[in-house]
Amino acid sequence: MTVVAFAEKNKAASQIASILGEGEVERITVEGLPAYEFKWKGEEWLVMGLSGHIMNYDFPEQYNKWNEVNPGVLLGVDPQKLVTRAEYAAAVKNLAKRANKIVLACDYDREGENIGFEAKTLAEEVTNVPVERARFSSLSPKEVKKAFESLIDPDYNMAMAAEARQILDLKMGAAFTRFVTLSVRERARTKDILSIGPCQTPTCGFVYEREKTIRAFQAKDFWKITAIFSAESGKEREKEGGKEGGKEGGKEGEIKGGDFEGTHRAGNIHDKEKAAEIFKRLKGAKEGLIAKKTVKETKTSPPNPLNTTEFLKRASKFLGISPELALEVAEQLYLAGFTSYPRTETNKYADDFDFKSLVFDFARQKEYRPFAESILIAPIVPKNGEKDAHDHPPIHPIRAASRGEVSSAVNIPQAPEVYDLIARHFLANLMPAAVFEKTHLHLLVHEEPFDSSGTVLKDSGWLEVYPFENKKDKLLPFVEEGQKVGIKKLSNTKSKTSPPKKLTEAELLTLMDKNGIGTKATAPTHIETNKKRGYLETKGKTISILDTGFTLMDGLSLTVPILVKPEIRAKIEALIQEVEDGKKEFETALDEGTALIKEMYAQLEANKKELTSSIAGTIKDEAALEDKKNYIGTCKVCGHVLRIVQTDSGRFVGCTGYPDCRNSYPLPKAGALTVLRSKECKKEGVAVLKVGNKYNWAVGIGPCFTCDLEKECYPPETVGSCPECDGNMFLITFKDTRFLGCTKRCGYTHSVPKTGKLTLLDRTCETCGWKLFRLKEEDDSPEKEFCVNRRCPEGRKYWKKPGKGAETRIREKASVRRPAASSAAKPAASSETSSAASLSTSLPSSPITEKTSKVSAAGLKKSK
DNA sequence: GCAAGGTC
Numbered sequence A: 001m002t003v004v005a006f007a008e009k010n011k012a013a014s015q016i017a018s019i020l021g022e023g024e025v026e027r028i029t030v031e032g033l034p035a036y037e038f039k040w041k042g043e044e045w046l047v048m049g050l051s052g053h054i055m056n057y058d059f060p061e062q063y064n065k066w067n068e069v070n071p072g073v074l075l076g077v078d079p080q081k082l083v084t085r086a087e088y089a090a091a092v093k094n095l096a097k098r099a100n101k102i103v104l105a106c107d108y109d110r111e112g113e114n115i116g117f118e119a120k121t122l123a124e125e126v127t128n129v130p131v132e133r134a135r136f137s138s139l140s141p142k143e144v145k146k147a148f149e150s151l152i153d154p155d156y157n158m159a160m161a162a163e164a165r166q167i168l169d170l171k172m173g174a175a176f177t178r179f180v181t182l183s184v185r186e187r188a189r190t191k192d193i194l195s196i197g198p199c200q201t202p203t204c205g206f207v208y209e210r211e212k213t214i215r216a217f218q219a220k221d222f223w224k225i226t227a228i229f230s231a232e233s234g235k236e237r238e239k240e241g242g243k244e245g246g247k248e249g250g251k252e253g254e255i256k257g258g259d260f261e262g263t264h265r266a267g268n269i270h271d272k273e274k275a276a277e278i279f280k281r282l283k284g285a286k287e288g289l290i291a292k293k294t295v296k297e298t299k300t301s302p303p304n305p306l307n308t309t310e311f312l313k314r315a316s317k318f319l320g321i322s323p324e325l326a327l328e329v330a331e332q333l334y335l336a337g338f339t340s341y342p343r344t345e346t347n348k349y350a351d352d353f354d355f356k357s358l359v360f361d362f363a364r365q366k367e368y369r370p371f372a373e374s375i376l377i378a379p380i381v382p383k384n385g386e387k388d389a390h391d392h393p394p395i396h397p398i399r400a401a402s403r404g405e406v407s408s409a410v411n412i413p414q415a416p417e418v419y420d421l422i423a424r425h426f427l428a429n430l431m432p433a434a435v436f437e438k439t440h441l442h443l444l445v446h447e448e449p450f451d452s453s454g455t456v457l458k459d460s461g462w463l464e465v466y467p468f469e470n471k472k473d474k475l476l477p478f479v480e481e482g483q484k485v486g487i488k489k490l491s492n493t494k495s496k497t498s499p500p501k502k503l504t505e506a507e508l509l510t511l512m513d514k515n516g517i518g519t520k521a522t523a524p525t526h527i528e529t530n531k532k533r534g535y536l537e538t539k540g541k542t543i544s545i546l547d548t549g550f551t552l553m554d555g556l557s558l559t560v561p562i563l564v565k566p567e568i569r570a571k572i573e574a575l576i577q578e579v580e581d582g583k584k585e586f587e588t589a590l591d592e593g594t595a596l597i598k599e600m601y602a603q604l605e606a607n608k609k610e611l612t613s614s615i616a617g618t619i620k621d622e623a624a625l626e627d628k629k630n631y632i633g634t635c636k637v638c639g640h641v642l643r644i645v646q647t648d649s650g651r652f653v654g655c656t657g658y659p660d661c662r663n664s665y666p667l668p669k670a671g672a673l674t675v676l677r678s679k680e681c682k683k684e685g686v687a688v689l690k691v692g693n694k695y696n697w698a699v700g701i702g703p704c705f706t707c708d709l710e711k712e713c714y715p716p717e718t719v720g721s722c723p724e725c726d727g728n729m730f731l732i733t734f735k736d737t738r739f740l741g742c743t744k745r746c747g748y749t750h751s752v753p754k755t756g757k758l759t760l761l762d763r764t765c766e767t768c769g770w771k772l773f774r775l776k777e778e779d780d781s782p783e784k785e786f787c788v789n790r791r792c793p794e795g796r797k798y799w800k801k802p803g804k805g806a807e808t809r810i811r812e813k814a815s816v817r818r819p820a821a822s823s824a825a826k827p828a829a830s831s832e833t834s835s836a837a838s839l840s841t842s843l844p845s846s847p848i849t850e851k852t853s854k855v856s857a858a859g860l861k862k863s864k
Numbered sequence B: 001g002c003a004a005g006g007t008c
Helices: A010-020 A071-076 A086-098 A110-123 A141-149 A156-185 A200-216 A272-281 A308-319 A323-335 A355-363 A366-376 A403-409 A415-429 A505-514 A523-532 A547-559 A567-580 A586-606 A608-626 A793-800 A805-817 A836-840 A848-863
Strands: A002-007 A026-030 A033-040 A043-049 A055-058 A080-083 A101-105 A131-133 A221-230 A259-264 A287-300 A434-445 A448-459 A484-496 A536-539 A542-545 A631-634 A641-647 A650-655 A664-666 A673-676 A688-691 A695-698 A718-721 A728-733 A738-742 A757-764 A771-776 A784-786
Touching: A002 A010, A002 A086, A010 A033, A010 A043, A010 A101, A010 A141, A026 A086, A033 A086, A043 A086, A055 A156, A071 A156, A071 A586, A080 A086, A086 A110, A101 A110, A101 A141, A110 A131, A110 A156, A156 A567, A156 A586, A156 A608, A200 A505, A200 A523, A200 A542, A200 A547, A200 A567, A221 A272, A221 A434, A259 A434, A272 A484, A287 A448, A308 A323, A308 A415, A308 A505, A308 A523, A323 A415, A323 A523, A355 A366, A355 A415, A366 A415, A403 A415, A434 A484, A505 A523, A505 A542, A523 A536, A542 A547, A547 A586, A547 A608, A567 A586, A586 A608, A608 A641, A718 A771, A784 A793
Parallel strands: A002 A043, A002 A101, A101 A131
Antiparallel strands: A026 A033, A033 A043, A055 A080, A221 A259, A221 A484, A259 A448, A287 A434, A287 A484, A434 A448, A536 A542, A631 A641, A641 A650, A650 A664, A673 A688, A688 A695, A718 A728, A728 A738, A757 A771, A771 A784
């Protein structure tokens, strides 16, 4: 007689084998996978571990062409269950052929039952031997032996409940995801998938709801009346000072016990007049009376043992580690033998848990020794929670280890701190409660009631080993009932109510857990899915919703509100629970579930336009925002994004809200465009662009040099006053020439050296008052500093001075461009050309290049 | 290419 058993995973299989085989186990290989052979109660046993689910549902091939199948059609199609891990399927069949009996020995939960049925289905393709079930809730020898001694029938209903979930999740996810994705793509170009699912969507919904309340929040003013009391007797204080507004009255050195703060019992007063009235009554008060003093001792118990959710929350809250990473680290710590299995719902230690030897182990580890020793001096009583899901023990350390040991064994930087959290949490579970003494004082000031309270930690208990919770003491000085205390300061402070805070990952996990979204192991995945889709993002410990996520949730909550709320999951869960309980046929549940999904789908379809246009708008906006090169700004008409649009016929500034919004602005036809982020147009231009290297263009206005405000937007660094009008001369630099122009555009221009690095100096010419220039040629000739003003005797010296420098270079440059003119070239700048005309008439295709180059060419000719 | 659930 040969019995073949299938466990959920290899680790469990080897554990079962070593328990039942009592050490006499042979590890064999079946289709390349490990299995275990041993004798038990006179029978041959073969145990193999699966790898969780080895099959998965999918739609038949012909339905997987997104563009050929209407997504709604999927709701009427039965998905097929296919093998996803072929090697496991082969091994199952291989072993089944040798079996006289098959035992399903997967985890004791719905998915475990279903995984067992996957093996059963495959086995039944090759054999018809009986299939039984071994049910154990932990891998302890006691439990495992008991389970294999008392085999029961596999639970068909339980397995089919999981089956129904799989089918309904897939139908809904696939149909909705394809529908939204494809509809949005009709309106916006995107490769992104906009997914929707019964877990991911409500998860995003929690963040959305919080964001909505934050956005809707309106701050309100409130007033708070506080007093700073001094435990010194009021009578003894010097009479001066100590009135409202609070000068320091008492003699600091003599005060016994010190100061403490009290708050008027009215708390946050929203009525300004009322606050002022109370404050008026307090006027002149110099002392308060301790009318009543109560002292209470309170105990704070250690936290419950860690189950997965609690662990993930604490890793996020205390260590700032994301749930996804925390689970990964815990998995690795588990595989390296430092901690127990990280996926558990149980927060209660088993009755026979061996605390003593584990704590002894910790007593040998320096960092934990004092805590372990304090635990060992008394009988160990663990703090326990109420959840016993019969799956795995709470997450706890398997052995004591130092940080160094952990970090050398597990190659994740966060591993030591995660281990430390688990170890400390475990020790905290075994330590006494922390004891606080809470004092409350009731004071009277001019008959007005004030409260003050403080806490003193009397016995730190478990807090000793648990530095993550920071319980700060607020100490009160020692006072007695009937005693009078001085008043150092009275204030009536105005504050504003603050908006709710963004959700933290820990809070989100709590919400998911409470609402039954996901399982212990999948909650981090759902958060991750939302991040991957661009719906959510985390910054440190807080989680916020991105525009795409917000618009999608907004659209969904208007069309299919239930989808954004946890109810959707709850409805499906209720259905499949009925299947598990045998109250509903599998087929009936499927039909009802599908009907529910169809109804939602119809609502989605009916509101397709409303739903998708806003999402498409957001997607376009985000893409436009990302495209920094073309991003212009926000459309004043509709609030969407303005960006440079390039078409076959030309280019312009357009709105992503098109066609609903037709706001647009023309652009010059030629020249490379650069959006200048740091400059703004003072004449209502939407943004300022640099065209080529030549001139600026204000979107909505036109070229800046035709604008009378240019000198205001781009106040040019002026050289000196214009000799023709009351304007100022400033340097105008084009790609191939430069000269001085007048800010008043009177038409007067003045030449400057055409080559070399020209710098305007702060120093001025003593004769004419123009600023001096410094010229650094590209060759090795020395720098020159000079006045450029031809109408100044100083300046004329420069222009008259013959030499190489600028002139030579002009010649060289000219020879490239105009060989004929090169031989006799004189400085191009020798004439006072009037080039203002070229500035104002060259639009919009920017023939400026041509005109200005003509200017220099003309200069060369003229000088010939 | 879609979901959620196992596990690695």
